[in-house]
Amino acid sequence: MNTHIDVESLEALAREESTANQALLEAHVAECAACADELAWLRAERVLFARGHGDESSSDALWEGVTAKLAEPVAKSAPYRVAQAPAVVASRSKRALTLVAAAAALVAITAGVAALRVRSSRVTNAHTVARPGFAERAVSGAIRLRVRTSSADVQIEPSAGARLRVTTSEDDVTPTLEQRADGQIEALFNGSAASHGRVRIELPRASSVDVGTSSGDVSIGALGGAATVRTSSGNIVVAEVESIVAESSSGDVDVHSVAGSIAVLTVSGEVRLRQQRVASTVAMVSTSGSVAWTGLCAAGCSIDARSISGDVQLGLGSASSATVTFSTTSGAYTDQFESTLVEQAPAIVRRIGAGVGGVRVWTTSGDLSLLRLR
């Protein structure tokens, strides 16, 4: 072979990414000194950048600095102009309006940060009880809780009073409640993540939770605050929270009655979402698991669903009004509505009713079905 390998292919080899013609490329590199040297440099460059960043210390202090700057009076924040980053779509004619809006929003976030600080100060350290299988701490309002387990299941629900209570199914585990620098309270189990058994947590309504587990199942009900849940193989069931970000590799994700934004990501797990009100922002991604959503999509509704091979099924209330865009390589499209075809290629675009809301679905081989609900 007289020609050399292009740099993009060599970069992929340096990153050890699989490519369709990897064997050919490697054979060429074995014979071509120039390509071998270029590959060696690219590998060295990769290692240098990976090792060449010195201080990877905690970002907590940086966050404190960000919140402090956000909390400054708007007038002082004026030098922080809206960045002219390339993906910002804001015409010059709108710039003044944008800046006004940004100033107003800064006031809003200032209030938010202040509220956040108030929340973190609500913990009453004097009333903490901890013993094997049980911990309780008095609080005076919503809190932010962090909990990690390896294989222990986690059940979270609202408390009857102003308290944070943690109980475990295992008597040899003593839960403790630690105040973190970022304002969160972290539930620890013998000083670390819960390894097995079941963990039940009760906390005030409107509290936010951040749950991570490897193989444990997670259920959260009627909490009212924001929830973030990440599992590897555990299933996730969430109902009646303010907003949810849920990620799982092979676990299934069920979400019910969430009025705010929803983001769900799975690799092979199935995704099932049910909403009662008009959907707001919903993002659902699965590699091979099926994705199902039911609810009403009208003004303010924005639904994104992406799947490689899993099917996507959307059950829309009969009063829905949405423009549906479906892009696929080999998937099929069906709907039970008298929808209007707007465009056939490169993506199918159909309008349901006045087409006010937005539904966008991408698949490689998965089908899209739109079901009409009463």
Added chain:
Amino acid sequence: MTALDLPAVDAAVVSIDLALIERVRRGDAGAFRELFRSHVARVRRFSRTMLGEQAAADEATQDTFVRAHAAIVGGAAVEKLVPWLLGVARNVAREQLRARKRTVPLDDSSLDATVTSCPDPETLLVGREAHALLARALEGLSDERRAALSLRADQGLGYDDIASILGWNVARVKNEIHRARLQLRAALTAQLEGKEDAR
């Protein structure tokens, strides 16, 4: 039918990011904390590469997130969060560099001649502080060229995204990254040869 031009690999991240952005726009302070936590390491690394000093990089990282927040709640349409955020970081770093009135030698007329074969990776890395080695080598690059190389080699962005961030066309991005690599290799070679001679 062809698929829309949304990279499947990034789709999951894009979706999660878009949902997060929407929450930030609605004034959800927790969502902004989450956005910060997810991307601070990346921004910090880029700022460090651009500014060289950790303290300056940390200051720039904070300013990047403050500006990003103002832009998001101000209605900026963010299609891909990571390239957009790094674009903001690049603007912040550029302003700091301007304030320093830093001058950078840019003479790559003889680059091809000065670059030798890649030393053995062990020779390049073992026994030396990679951070110092890289930092010194990057110092010789212009700010824009350093940004382009960092966005490609460290951040792993595509040429289109880098072009979007730097306001260049893709051809220029490729050329600048190529020249940056030649410069970097020349500088690394010079450092290694200098140290070898000193032994």
